[in-house]
Amino acid sequence: MASILVTGCAGFIGSHLAERLLHDGHRVVGLDNFDPFYDRSRKQQNLAGCRAHPRFSFHEADLRHGLDALVDALPADPIDVVVHLAAKAGVGPSVQQPVAYLENNVLGTTHLLEWMRQREIQKLFFASSSSVYGNTREQPFREDMNLLSTCISPYAASKLSGEQLTYTYHHLHGLDVLNARFFTVYGPRQRPDLAIHKFVRLLQAGQPIPVFGDGTTARDYTFVLDTVDGISRGVDYLLEHTDVYETLNLGNNCPVPLLELIAAIGEAVGVEPQLTFQPMQAGDVDITYADISKAQRLLGYTPQTSLADGLREFVQWLNAQEMAAV
Numbered sequence: 001m002a003s004i005l006v007t008g009c010a011g012f013i014g015s016h017l018a019e020r021l022l023h024d025g026h027r028v029v030g031l032d033n034f035d036p037f038y039d040r041s042r043k044q045q046n047l048a049g050c051r052a053h054p055r056f057s058f059h060e061a062d063l064r065h066g067l068d069a070l071v072d073a074l075p076a077d078p079i080d081v082v083v084h085l086a087a088k089a090g091v092g093p094s095v096q097q098p099v100a101y102l103e104n105n106v107l108g109t110t111h112l113l114e115w116m117r118q119r120e121i122q123k124l125f126f127a128s129s130s131s132v133y134g135n136t137r138e139q140p141f142r143e144d145m146n147l148l149s150t151c152i153s154p155y156a157a158s159k160l161s162g163e164q165l166t167y168t169y170h171h172l173h174g175l176d177v178l179n180a181r182f183f184t185v186y187g188p189r190q191r192p193d194l195a196i197h198k199f200v201r202l203l204q205a206g207q208p209i210p211v212f213g214d215g216t217t218a219r220d221y222t223f224v225l226d227t228v229d230g231i232s233r234g235v236d237y238l239l240e241h242t243d244v245y246e247t248l249n250l251g252n253n254c255p256v257p258l259l260e261l262i263a264a265i266g267e268a269v270g271v272e273p274q275l276t277f278q279p280m281q282a283g284d285v286d287i288t289y290a291d292i293s294k295a296q297r298l299l300g301y302t303p304q305t306s307l308a309d310g311l312r313e314f315v316q317w318l319n320a321q322e323m324a325a326v
């Protein structure tokens with residue numbers, strides 16, 4: 001049994017990960033600031049499955065508030081691995097609020113790294129993003145591609161800066177690091193700002209779906225439990241190895257064009273979608289497409305969930321939420 005600190009534990013991916021790590025037999029220390037980007041009560045609900053578990057503890061703290069705030073908030077017990085998911089996520093809002101994104105994702109990450117150094121915690125799994133590839137022409141995206149002049153949103157820049165920072169701590173202090181670039185994660189508890197969540201709600205309300213661009217943009221949608229499986233494997237890898245610095249794609253290796261996604265959502269909901277075409281949004285890339293051979297080789301990562309199955313699970317979850325709210 002290892003002790004794992006999960007930052008961003010109350011969020012979409014973090015809450016699923018905490019459940020998986022508890023299931024794997026680990027102790028989980030959760031940290032979150034309940035960022036108001038979306039509803040606090042939704043995040044409290046995300047934690048419901050973990051709260052009662054004897055190997056789970058939760059600590060409300062904000063990474064932006066510095067080292068002392070972390071020292072005060074977190075227990076002094078040993079931590080073996082930190083999984084750093086806390087961030088302001090999302091491309092679009094970062095274009096409007098670049099300072100907030102950089103403060104949170106870069107300064108917040110630096111505070112966490114300093115806290116780890118002070119506590120002599122040697123292992124970090126860092127959540128990066130496919131957005132760092134920008135509009136790289138060569139596909140699928142490989143981890144060793146040149147990422148000079150690729151970040152076309154403050155969010156992407158903040159995530160690539162995070163990767164650079166973890167390298168600095170690896171170089172200076174011997175920190176073992178896995179940086180994982182996630183690719184459009186979806187599934188139960190998905191953030192309400194993300195396309196699949198918004199589109200299902202619009203369809204259920206009988207409203208048209210906005211198509212940004214001509215509908216040919218594509219995303220490498222990854223089901224949340226596949227992403228979480230990759231993180232869990234990454235944690236095991238870190239526990240078993242020393243002198244690690246690796247960057248991995250945790251995607252699905254299967255880009256889906258927007259119009260195909262909308263048709264699949266229509267099938268999952270059982271409604272024929274109506275569309276309205278709108279201009280592309282600032283910061284959005286044309287396609288994301290992960291080469292996952294490195295994660296397969298290093299971690300044995302192999303995503304299992306088809307888009308149709310994943311969408312069905314998401315719609316079932318959303319319907320159950322709505323029933324519970326009535």
Ligand code: NAD
Pocket residue numbers: 007008009010011012013014031032033034035036037043061062063064084085086087088089090104108127128129130181182183184185186191
């Ligand atoms: P989320 O917003 O649901 O979860 C992030 C959590 O971090 C939230 O609960 C939030 O309250 C918390 N948080 C934010 N700032 C914090 C701070 N300063 N201190 C403490 N907690 C803070 O988002 P998610 O979709 O679960 O994303 C998790 C991670 O994965 C993020 O780093 C995100 O950038 C990355 N990522 C997600 C996707 C995706 O498609 N969901 C894709 C690529 C990368």
